[in-house]
Amino acid sequence: MRRWIKFVGLAFTTLTGLACLVIVAMLAIILGNIAINGWSILSWEFISGKPRAGMTEGGIFPAIFGTVVLVLLMTLAVIPLGVAAAIYLHEYARQGSKLVHVVRLALANLAGVPAIVFGLFGLGFFIKFVGAGMDHAFFGGALAFGQPGILWAALTLAVLTLPTVVVATEEALRAVPLSYREVAYAAGATRWQVVRHVVLPQSVAGILTGTILAVSRGAGEVAPIMFTGAAYYLPYLPKKLNDQFMELGYHIYVMTTQSPDVEATKPILYATVFVLLVLTFALNFLAVLIRSRIRRRLRTA
Amino acid sequence: MDRPPNERLLLKGKRRIIETLLETAVRSSAFVVIGALVLIFVFVAKEALPLFTSADVHKEVTLWTMVRPQENGEFVWQPVSEKPKYSILPLAVGTLKVTLVALLIAIPLAILAAIFTSEFAPQLLRELIKPVVELLAGIPSVVIGFFALMVVATWLQDAFGFVFRLNAITAGIGLSLAVIPIVYTVAEDALSAVPQAFRDASTALGANQWQTAWRVVLPAAMPGVFAACVLGFGRAFGETMIVLLASGNAAMMSFDPRESFRSFSATIAAELGEVVYGSPHYHVLFFIGAFLFVITFFLNLAGHWYVDRLRARLEGKLKA
Numbered sequence: 273m274r275r276w277i278k279f280v281g282l283a284f285t286t287l288t289g290l291a292c293l294v295i296v297a298m299l300a301i302i303l304g305n306i307a308i309n310g311w312s313i314l315s316w317e318f319i320s321g322k323p324r325a326g327m328t329e330g331g332i333f334p335a336i337f338g339t340v341v342l343v344l345l346m347t348l349a350v351i352p353l354g355v356a357a358a359i360y361l362h363e364y365a366r367q368g369s370k371l372v373h374v375v376r377l378a379l380a381n382l383a384g385v386p387a388i389v390f391g392l393f394g395l396g397f398f399i400k401f402v403g404a405g406m407d408h409a410f411f412g413g414a415l416a417f418g419q420p421g422i423l424w425a426a427l428t429l430a431v432l433t434l435p436t437v438v439v440a441t442e443e444a445l446r447a448v449p450l451s452y453r454e455v456a457y458a459a460g461a462t463r464w465q466v467v468r469h470v471v472l473p474q475s476v477a478g479i480l481t482g483t484i485l486a487v488s489r490g491a492g493e494v495a496p497i498m499f500t501g502a503a504y505y506l507p508y509l510p511k512k513l514n515d516q517f518m519e520l521g522y523h524i525y526v527m528t529t530q531s532p533d534v535e536a537t538k539p540i541l542y543a544t545v546f547v548l549l550v551l552t553f554a555l556n557f558l559a560v561l562i563r564s565r566i567r568r569r570l571r572t573a
Numbered sequence: 574m575d576r577p578p579n580e581r582l583l584l585k586g587k588r589r590i591i592e593t594l595l596e597t598a599v600r601s602s603a604f605v606v607i608g609a610l611v612l613i614f615v616f617v618a619k620e621a622l623p624l625f626t627s628a629d630v631h632k633e634v635t636l637w638t639m640v641r642p643q644e645n646g647e648f649v650w651q652p653v654s655e656k657p658k659y660s661i662l663p664l665a666v667g668t669l670k671v672t673l674v675a676l677l678i679a680i681p682l683a684i685l686a687a688i689f690t691s692e693f694a695p696q697l698l699r700e701l702i703k704p705v706v707e708l709l710a711g712i713p714s715v716v717i718g719f720f721a722l723m724v725v726a727t728w729l730q731d732a733f734g735f736v737f738r739l740n741a742i743t744a745g746i747g748l749s750l751a752v753i754p755i756v757y758t759v760a761e762d763a764l765s766a767v768p769q770a771f772r773d774a775s776t777a778l779g780a781n782q783w784q785t786a787w788r789v790v791l792p793a794a795m796p797g798v799f800a801a802c803v804l805g806f807g808r809a810f811g812e813t814m815i816v817l818l819a820s821g822n823a824a825m826m827s828f829d830p831r832e833s834f835r836s837f838s839a840t841i842a843a844e845l846g847e848v849v850y851g852s853p854h855y856h857v858l859f860f861i862g863a864f865l866f867v868i869t870f871f872l873n874l875a876g877h878w879y880v881d882r883l884r885a886r887l888e889g890k891l892k893a
Binding site for chain 1: 591720722838873
């Protein structure tokens with residue numbers, strides 16, 4: 273009986289350990305496969321060149337450029353909003369109030385909305401409602417903003433990444449010891465002065481984590497930008513807010529599904545995937561590093 | 574921070590105006606969060622509405638014709654043809670098929686791994702596994718889809734000789750990679766939230782580590798583990814790019830996981846680009862989107878309700 277219990281225990285523990293190993297192995301296989309197949313194709317010409325010959329040759333510079341501009345615009349929109357919402361939740365609102373509860377629920381649900389629904393929302397709200405409304409009001413009905421463009425894609429992604437920013441910022445606010453605030457209040461500071469001069473300077477790292485995670489998420493999402501601004505192929509780079517653009521993730525999707533010659537596209541496809549993966553991974557890795565430092569502080573606080 | 578809500582009324586002049594303005598700005602950002610969620614539903618549902626109200630749309634499709642058998646008893650999704658057919662049943666079957674395969678892989682793996690991390694792993698290993706899962710969550714879904722399409726599909730076909738290169742098993746494996754991180758994270762949080770006293774009491778009664786994990790910690794964390802499964806289901810149900818790339822995109826009415834299929838989300842992604850604005854097809858696609866939103870909304874609500882319940886339960890027990 274004792275030996276039986278011991279055996280089952282060992283088997284169970286081993287099984288759980290194996291499950292972990294399988295998950296780690298899955299990650300390793302994906303990374304390994306893409307790194308091996310993508311690395312050899314990578315060159316400066318590939319990074320800095322334009323697609324040629326129906327995307328079977330050449331580089332991906334327009335897609336990289338589009339991704340960077342898209343993510344920058346998104347960051348400009350989501351960071352102020354996300355940080356303000358986190359400050360409200362943690363510094364201004366009465367804890368346990370109905371409104372706080374509803375906002376938290378809304379955030380959790382927002383994070384669970386399928387990416388493709390954000391695409392529909394971007395089309396229905398930003399393009400057909402806001403954009404068409406702007407055309408009507410400012411451009412005399414001429415088509416300017418009532419069509420897919422980089423601004424609308426960026427705003428759609430901003431809504432999608434909002435929960436990421438709020439959650440990361442709030443975690444950082446929580447890591448600021450209560451005593452810091454009490455000292456400031458005792459010295460006669462107003463609530464905003466406490467937020468501005470005590471809490472925010474202490475939470476820069478957390479806000480940075482949220483930003484990085486949002487950027488990494490935004491750079492990888494394809495479904496929300498398919499109908500809101502991303503283009504198959506463009507001979508020029510986006511210059512205005514209502515221009516369409518090329519994007520890395522969408523470029524991968526297009527090359528995978530619409531390529532006239534799959535075998536010829538495969539090497540540069542692998543290289544493009546590799547570039548996107550390196551980009552999102554470097555960002556995620558950075559975020560994990562900063563966050564583990566914040567969490568250590570949270571434990572000691 | 575709890576302070577009297579109208580403390581700024583004690584201030585005077587410019588300072589008071591500034592404080593009031595800033596508080597209003599910060600407070601309104603909270604309403605923007607709620608507003609975003611409401612707007613998403615309103616604007617997706619708005620474009621789906623003509624399916625219920627417009628007589629023009631009803632000439633081609635109604636809610637009833639989307640679910641009932643068509644002439645000769647078939648269920649066909651063929652919106653772009655001379656006589657458009659809009660049966661959503663093959664899409665429902667495809668979505669359920671791939672979701673089921675993904676969950677069958679992801680849930681056991683993720684929950685076992687969560688038990689290992691919270692109960693058995695030494696501190697150092699724990700600090701290593703969590704970031705790895707976070708990195709897995711950071712892989713863009715288009716990359717997972719690409720990998721499933723290019724690599725996994727070939728491996729599986731070589732190993733099992735599938736007739737359809739792209740099928741629900743291939744896509745399900747890809748999809749499980751997107752589901753594992755969320756199930757793992759929520760389940761791990763729930764297991765870690767079980768107070769150490771539970772484990773100590775169990776050990777004191779002579780139980781060993783695995784008995785404690787299986788008979789004490791896991792039952793105590795059950796609502797959280799269940800929430801993990803519900804949230805995982807929601808993630809799998811709405812995922813687009815992985816399924817779009819690795820499903821074969823054939824809307825077939827078949828329950829066989831070895832055959833190609835098409836999901837709700839992939840249908841929107843594949844067809845909205847070419848659809849005529851305001852056509853019946855356009856409204857049907859938005860209807861599918863609204864449907865996805867509603868389903869995932871309630872799954873999320875249920876998931877978070879269970880997480881809250883777990884917290885209340887553990888805290889309540891601590892107080893007693």
